[in-house]
Amino acid sequence: MADPRRAVPRTDLLLADPRLREATDRLGPDLVKAAVVAAQDRCRAGGVAPDDVADAAVASLPAGAASMRRVLNATGVLVHTNLGRAPLSAAAVEAVRTAAGSTDVELDLATGRRGRRGRGALAALAARVPAAGGVHVVNNGAAALALVTRVLCRDGGSVVIARGELVEIGDGFRIPELMESVGARLREVGTTNRVRLADYAAAVDDDTAFVLKVHPSNFTVRGFTSSVDVRELATLGATVVADIGSGLLAPHHRLPDEPDAATALRAGADLVTASGDKLLGGPQAGLLLGRADLVERLRRDPFARALRVDKLTLAALEATLAGPVPPVPAALARDVAVLRQRAEAVVAGLPAALGAAVVDTRAAVGGGGAPDVVLPSVAVALPEGLALPLRTGEPPVVGRVERGRLLLDLLAVPPEEDGDLADAVRRVAGEPV
Template identity: 85%
Template structure:
């Protein structure tokens, strides 16, 4: 078996060490040597095997084709970024003027271009601020406004769990909130809020239960009525929709909440907005500035990469998520037929009607008509193990590759990945 230093001296591996890092390349070489030691590989083939096993990049994250039919898939990283946002990330990766005024050579407002772009998209907001995710936005509001023991009034039906076991009430209590729950699981009235509001009320919180829906004998109170109670009203809309969307009529948006009188709106930037993971704070100037200047805001600060990607999302071409929401089923069916026709006959690919979903804790009852390529279910695992992995969904005993969340430019990638997938054992 060749020595490690001899294998690492191979020019191909030296180049890879400079690109990927010596530790990663050495691990690949050692794995090839172990196969040689086990008699699975000839000594002369160790270097070639190591080169073949090198990853494409230094990260363990892998690009995935999202054929699940879930547009904003939490497990797949939520919103895919636009090409403009990706290019902005490349620019921001090096030294930038993120906090430097190049004219005066003095410290400038951090992320000023991003904040100006966000303010332009939500003119109903007097001021805006960005933190590192939606939960952080609500935590900052709670910590600052309810710091001195003030209570937060919230409907019982809005005490939601936001994923991975995290719950809104526990998040707020962890930063010192004292919650006053009103109403019942299915019904709350304005008089319930009024009975709970007193001199100790820090703010009234309106949370959109974005990942579930309760139907039947229900009632809730809109923001426009809550503002008559006196204390500040904070609306956590969740999904990052900045203005009404025709395909999502029941999904709350920032513009409508602010016009209804909300003092603050909190939202995520990596869902329906289609940007990077971040939290948005929109509303009254005095409140936003108070939040921005609080010491806790420093712990929630976004980096230059997020600022760059968010600005490009706001000012650049239509991001992938809003673009997907504009697709019609006829176009999706035509794409599915082209994909199925390009696949080998032995796969038995057929085109079927499908139903896609928004995902990401948004619009849980909205059904998005779509089209999918149907394959035998045994291909699910080989496709997930491919390069790139293709993730579909199993439904009615078939593997469906739904095209709703697949960018049209990825159709050729999908065809190639499926065509190369080994048959089931």
């Protein structure tokens, strides 16, 4: 009896298939060969006919050389940490594409000499926050605070901070542990729910490196509470650092309680630290704004080199700051009536058997920002059982399940993705797309 393994096509013959040759140029030889070997194994096991091995290998090829996949965010959370926080604008994506090649990131083309790294992004940031005497960018918000702490506490000074602001910033990481890891000694003042200016004043002395004001952006404390704002802290005579967290550069009418960089600086903060990939709507980055002498001291410190951002981040940040409105701020401005029209159009194109409906929902900012703010929104309601197939489909659609229904909230979905969302639903329902 003939050995069935002899019928399995040889690897070299399969790799000669024009479709697999093209894929090798696009994806590289390792991914393509792995797909071929997997298809051959299926053939040996009897799951694929010998004549169909090449087709099976082609069908199993990934869309790209990286494993990350595009996802439609229908969760109703604008800045979703698990989905990469802020999606970039088209202008930022184009800037990243340009920056992926050889660029003038550190070259002055006019003189042919070395230029200041990231000068365009820094200029754009300074233009957006005129109250800042100096600006600098590092690789994330925690790095910005770590750089400030390491530099200002290098001579052994202490940091005065309210107990109610010793927050956990995510994934088990906590502000006090972060700061102590780079040499800080913390002097905690007040209690969990109440702190007064007199508490700070009693703790500030010649040993104080700076007073830190942290915005507890992912929770709120209600009831018998009190806190001290930046304007009051600025009267203490010590350096004041405000970690505002979410990256809001100026006040926003829909987020009245969210601190912003411009207001904090005008109130007397010497330094402000923030994230670039939250409400600013840009790439992951840590923003440093404040007194020119302090920012320059931070920029020139050796530790700053370890936190340096790459050219892709600089390009995306500049385009976010200087270009059109990014997706997150655009979503914040969406009108509920327009969202309802979009939802009705999506439902009208779905099979009646699904029982899809348009429902009013409550969305959220997310990303550790504005925890008390409810954003009115509209969603397409579907059977709960569609959650898994949509999440594992192409493209993946991630919604949220509430009261036995799958809600596809449209607030974080750009209008141009409505067709993709509807197609994904029709696909899992077995309807032609």
